[in-house]
Amino acid sequence: MQTLFTIETAALRLTWSGPPRPARGSASDAGRPAPLVARALGAGLRLDAGGAAASDERDVVLEEETSYAVLVQSLSGEPVSLEHRDPVVVGGLVAADGGRVVHGRVRFGSQAGRARFVVRAGGRPEVELEVTVAPTKLPLSDVEAMRADVEAAAAGLSVASLRPATLAGGAREGRPAPPVWLAALAASVGALEDAVAEIDRRPALETVRPARAVRADRLRRASPETRSAARRGGMAGVLPGRPARLTDDTAAHRWIGAALDRLVSRLGALAADEVRRRPTARRESVRREIAGLEARLRRVRARPVLGGAGRAPAVPPLVLRRRPAYAAAYDALRAAERGLDLQSGGLDVATQDLAVLYETWAALVVVRTAAAVLGLSAPPRLAVDVEGADVRLRPDQAVGLAGGAAAVEVRYQPRFPAPPALLVQRPDLWLTVRQAGRNPADRNRAGRPTRRVVLDAKYRRDDAAGYRRRHGAAGPPEDALGTLHRYRDAIVGPGGEAGVVDLAAALFPGDDDPAFRTSRLWTSLDALGVGAVPLRPGHEGALRALLTRLIEP
Template identity: 35%
Template sequence: MKHLFCIATNRFTLDWHRVRQSDHAVLAHSMPVMGRLQLISHGSGLQWRDSMMRSGVPQAVATDASDTNGPPLYEQTEYQLYLRGANEGDTVEIRHRDPVITRALNSQENGRVVHGSVNFRGQIGRSLFSIYVNGNRTLDFEVEVFPTKIDYKSDYQDIVADVQSILTNLAYEYLRSTHQMGKLSSDRPPSKLEWLVLIEQIIDELDTAMNHIAQRPTRALVRRERTSRLERIRKVDSRVRAQVRRGQGKGSLVRLNGISVREQIVERPAELTLDTMEHRWLRNQLVDVQRTLGQIANIYDSEAELTSRRKRTLDGITRLKSRVSRLLNLEPIKEADGDPPIGFASLQLVSAPGYREAYRLLMFLKMGLRLEGDLIQLAVKDLEVLYEYWTYLTVVRILQDEHGPPQNLDSLFRVRSSGLSVQLKQGETQQVAFSTGKHRKIRVKYNPQFSNHDTTLIPQKPDILIRFEEDGWPIIQLVADAKYRIDATDNYRKQFGAFGPPADAINVLHRYRDAILEIDQSESDTFELKRSVIQAAALFPMNPSPDENFHDSRLWESLERLGVGAIPVLPSNTAFLKEWLLSAVRQGGWSMADRAIANSADERSRDWRIAASEAVLIGTLRAPGTREHFDWVMSERVYYQPYAKTQPRQYHVKQVAIYTPASLGSPGIRHVADVRSFEIVDRSDIATPWPPRRNELMVLYRLSPIRPMNRDIEFTAQDFMPTQGRWTTRLGLERARSVSEVALETEPEWRLLEWLRATNKQFSVRLASAKNQDAQNPKGRAWFHFESGDRVRFDGTNGFLWRPKDGDERYFSLRDFIQHQET
C-alpha cells in the first residue's frame, strides 16, 4: 500500500493510499503525468499542519495549500482513504455529488472516523470531494483521474472530440464521479441533459443576480386614470383643464374662482411600478425553467425503482425546483403580470447591475455544450463506453472514406434516451449501409444481438459487425470487438509477440466466429445453418512501440491464418484497422471465401459426396498369364474390358483399380490409376503379348502412372470377386477395408454398415446392376440381406427402401430404420 497524499489541518486529517501497484499500460509509464490536488477551504479558522504530504511533490511545495500539484490517480484502481476528526467529539463526513463513489465508505467511533475504498472505475477527469466537520462544509479537495492505457492529453481528448463531433450527448452523462471542463456553443439548442448540466452550474449566480434585483429593483413610471376630488388634484394638466371647460366630471357643480366645476375630475398621475417589461421577461424565463425541471423530474417519477444515482439526480432536481420557486416569489417578479413583446430586449436588461447577470445566465440555457474550455463542468461517460463508441464511428469513417457517405447516414444519429443518459441505439436497427456497386452492399452494425432460437443456443452480441452482401454469395461477415483492456505482462508478450487484449477477450472472438450462424436456403429448398463470420478481431487501445513490428506478432498473423486476432487502435494509430478493413472491402466473394477457415468435416463430407458420384472400375487380370497381364498394364498404362451397351458407367470411369489374385501373393486391391482418356476399339487393334481369344469391341482406358493405394483392400473368406471385375465409386474404394465393402458406394450405406457391426447384426451384401450416380442424389446398389429374409437398400433422397419377407415395402430415414430394427 502506497501513501499518496495527506491533508492535515487543525480540524481533521485525511490520508489517501493506493492499495496495490496497478498494471498500468506501457504508454502510461512512458509518458509520466503530474496529478492534481487542489484545496479549497470554507470559512476561517482552518489551519494547515506540517505533516501534509503529496507523493512526487517536494515537501516544501506539499505543505503549500495554494499549490495544485499532486499525485496522479488512475482508472480501474482501488484506493483507501482514512478521515479522522482532530478533536474529541467532532464528527466528520466526506461527500461527493456521485453517491456511487462514496458508497464503500464507512463511519466509525460515533462519526469521528470515516474510512473505506474508492474506485473511479472507467471514469476519467477531475473529481471534487467535500469534507464536513460537525455538519459544516470545511474543505473541498479536487483530484484528477488519468487513463492507464492511452495518452490523456492526445488520444483521450481525440476520442472525446470524435464522439462528440457526431453527438455531444454521446460523450457525457449528468452524474458521474469525475468531470471535464467544457464551454458553451451557440451552434445548436441544448438537449435536456445539457440544459440540466447548465442550470445546475448557473443556479448560484442566478440566485445572487435575482436577489440583487429584488433589493434594488428598477421601477417604471406609469399613468393610470382615476377619479379624484378637486382638492386632491396636485397637477393641473391639459386633460384636467379640458374637463373643467366642458363641465365634465362627477358630482354636483361647485364654484371655484368664479368657475362652475364638478366635485370629482378624472386625472392620470404618474406612479412607480414593478410591472415592467424587464421583470415580465425575467418571469417568463423562470417559468420556462420551472416547467422544464418538471418535465425532467417526470422521467424519474415514472420509474418504479430508482438506483442511487437516479435518486440523487431526482433529489437534485427537486432542490432546483424549490430554488426557482423562491425566485418566482421575489417581489419584482411576483408583481410582473403579462408577456413582453416577442424579441424583447432593452438597454436596462443587458446593462443594469443584477439584470445583466440574470439575462446572461438565462441566455446560457438556450445554448449547447462542448467538451472543451474551462467554463462548465461536464461528467464524461466511462472510458470503455467512449472507446466502444469511438471504434464504431472510426470503422464507419474508414468505409466512408473508401465508398463515400452511407446510404442511411441519418441512422447513425438515432439515439435512445434513458433518463438523462443518451446512448447509441443497439441492435439490428443501428446500422449504416454503403453501396459499393450495383451488386454489392456493406452494412456496419452496432451491438447486434443474435438470439434466434433456430440459430443460437446462447444469445451473441458483438460490438461491431461488418456485413458483406454480394450477388451470388451467401452473407460474409467480419466481427470487431472493442476491448478497453490490455495484458502488459512479459509472459503475454513472449507468447504473442506484442502486448494486447487479455486471453479471455480473444476466446470470445472464437465463440463469435463459431456461434453466429445464418440460415442458408439451398437449391433443393432445404434450410441449413452456415457459419458466416470469416474473421474476428479485438480492437484494443495501444500504440506499438517503435522498436517492434506488430505485423510480425501472432495477434496480427493469426487474423489471416486462424481468422481470429487483435488490432491496436487509437486516434493516433488507425493504420492497422484501416489495413484490415480495406483488405476485405477491396476483395470480391471468391477472395473473401478463401480467408474462411474450412471445416474438415465439411470438406470431407463434400469430397465424399463427389466421390460417391465418380465411377471406379475394379479390374481383374487374365488367367492364366496373370503376371504377364499385370506387368503389361503397369508398363503400358492401359486397361481394357469388353464393351457393354447395358453398362453406361463405362463412359464415366474416373479411376481403374487393379485386383491382384492369390497367384501374385496375398489377394486384394493394391494399385490404382486415374483415367486420362478412353476409346472404343476392336480387340485386334490392341497389341498385347498374348493373342486375343475373339475379336470384339473393347473399351480401352489410357491411364496416368499406376500407383500403390494408400491402404490395401484385403480379400477375406467372405469376399467374392467376379472374373469380369466389379463397379464401385471412389467413395467405396477409399473407405473399403475388404473387397466386399467396395460395393458400398454411398455415405448412408457406410453409416448403416457401421451400425450393423456395432450391434453384431448378421447380414450379407448382394449387388444390383451398376448405374450412373447423380452427384446430388447418389443411390446405393447394395442390398443388405438379413437372416430373417428381410432386406434394405439405400435409395437416395427417398431414404432406405425396406422390403420385408412378408408385408409391404416402406421407406425409412436411417435414424427411423435403426429405431425400427431396435424395437
C-alpha cells in the same frame, strides 16, 4: 500499497494510499490545474505528499481503474465523513468507532479528469480535496481527441449527468443535451439568485398611466378621457384620468419570469423522465439534484418583483444589458440555456466512462472508415437516444453505405435472440458486406457471397510480458478474445444455421506497429477468423486495412 498523501487539520486526519506510480511530471507544466489541490475550509491545513513540506498543492496523480485505500480519523472526537457527488465513488467506505473513523476503498472506474471531495468533521466542511485521475491505456491527447470526435457527432455523447470525474467545457449557442444543460444550469443558479435578489431590492421601475377615476382637484394633467367627461358634465366631482405612477410590472421583469418558467418546466419534464427509469444510487442522486435546482428556481420565481401578469416580450429589453443586476440575471439565464463544445471555458461537466467513450468513438470511426474505403465523403450520422439525463447511441440501429459494386451495413449493438441459439448475443458492431460483382467461388464460410463481421470495442489492454510472449504483442485481455470465439460460434442465422460469422475482431487501444502486424492477434484474423485490431486516434491504419480487405473485391 504506499501512502500517497496525508491531509491533517485541527479536527481530522486523512490518509490516502495506493499502488506506487512513477512520476510523470506536473500537469501544471502544460497549463493544467495542479494534480492535487487541498483547500482549507476549517481551522488550519497540513498536506504531506511523499514526505514533502506542508503546502496546499502536490504533484500526486491518481489512475483510472485503480483501487485506493482511504482512512479518515477524527482528532476532535466528532464524526467524520468523506463526500463526493457521485455515491458510487465512496460506496466502498464504512464508518467505525461511532463515526469517528471512516475507512475503505475509493474507485473511479474507467474515468479520467478531475474529482472533488469534501472532508467533514461534525458535519462541518474541513477540507475540499481535488485530485487528477489520469487515463492509463491512452495519452490524454488521445482521450481529448475522442471526446472532440464524439461531441462533433452529437452534443452530449461524451458527457454524463453524474460521474466521478469532470472536465472543463466551453459554451456555445443552441439547445444543449440534458447532461450539458444540467451542468450549465447548476453553475448559473447561484449567480441568478444573487442577481434577482438585488433586482428585488432595487428594481428598475417604469412610469405607467392607467385610466382610473380621479378627484377633479387632484388632476395634474388632462387626458383625452378627462376632456371628454368635462365637456359632458363639467369639472366637478370625479373624472376619468391617467395619472402617472411607478410599477414593477415591467417588460424586463416579465422576460426574466418567462425565462425562469421555461427552466422550471424543463426541469419538471426531466425529473419525470428520470422517475420512469430503473432506480440506481447514481440516478437517485441525479433526481435529488434536479429537485434541488427546481426548488431554488421556484424560490427565485416567487420574488415579488417578478409577480407581474403582463405578457413577456420576445426580445430582451435593453435594461437587461444596461443595469448591472439585470445584466447579471440575463447572463445567468443565457448561460443556463447554452450548450458546450468542450473546447474552452471553465464549466465543470461530468465525463462518460472511458470504456463508454471508446466504444462510442470506435463505432463512429468504423462508419467513417468504411465510407472512406467505399469512396463516400459524408457518411450518415448515427442516431442518439435521450433517456432522462443521459445521452447514448441508439442500439440496434443500422447505417447503410453503398459505393461502387459493394454495399456495407453497420449495425450498432444488434441483439441476436436466444432461440435458435442458447444465449442472447449482443456485440458492439455487426457489419454485413455484400459484393454484387464478387466471384461466386469467393464465398464466406457458410457458402454465401456475403461477409458478416463482428467488431467488439474493448477499452482494455494486456501489456504483461507473458501475454506478449504468447501472442507476440500487447492486446485485449484473453477473456475478451474468448468472447470473440463465442460470438463467432454462438450467433446463428434465422433458421438456426451456424457459421454465419466470417470474422470476429476486438478493437482495443493499442499501437499499429510492425510488431503487431506480425503477431498472432493480427495473423489469426485470416487463419482463425478471430483476432484483434489496434485502434486509437491517429492510429486507424489497421482498421482501414481490415475493412479494405473485406470490402474491395
